Structure formats: structure tokens, C-alpha cells
Amino acid sequence: MRAKLRKLTGAIMMVAYLPIYAILAMALAQARPLREASGALQFICFAGLGIGWILPLFPLIRWMEKPDSRG
Numbered sequence: 001m002r003a004k005l006r007k008l009t010g011a012i013m014m015v016a017y018l019p020i021y022a023i024l025a026m027a028l029a030q031a032r033p034l035r036e037a038s039g040a041l042q043f044i045c046f047a048g049l050g051i052g053w054i055l056p057l058f059p060l061i062r063w064m065e066k067p068d069s070r071g
Helices: 003-029 039-052 057-064
Strands: none
Touching (some): 003 039, 003 057
16 A cells, blocks of 8 residues: 555544544543542543553554555
């Protein structure tokens, strides 16, 4: 697959993934156990949810940035 097509495919996948992750993160943030937790635990959970969206995208970004194979 050529680099331009990989980047287009990856961008479409990201645009599809991010709203799904956002909805799941909001649902987790509004869960009763988290609302009743201590402030420190809430902070840790919210920080994890705020940073956690990028971790599954690292392999996709690496794949998108691969150079074209010569041959």
C-alpha cells in the first residue's frame, strides 16, 4: 500500500475511533463508583481517560508513517 493511501486510511480510522472512545470515556466518567470515589482517585481516572485515547493509536500512526517499499 502506498504511503498516501495508508495516511488516508489511518486518518479515516482515527476519525471513526475518537468519537467512540469519547463516548465510552464519558460513560465511564459518569459511572456511580467513580462519582463516589475520592478526589485523588477521580483525578487519576480522569487523567488516565484523558491520556488513554492515544495509546491504541500508536501502532496505527507507526503504520501510517512507514515509507513506501521500493521494489
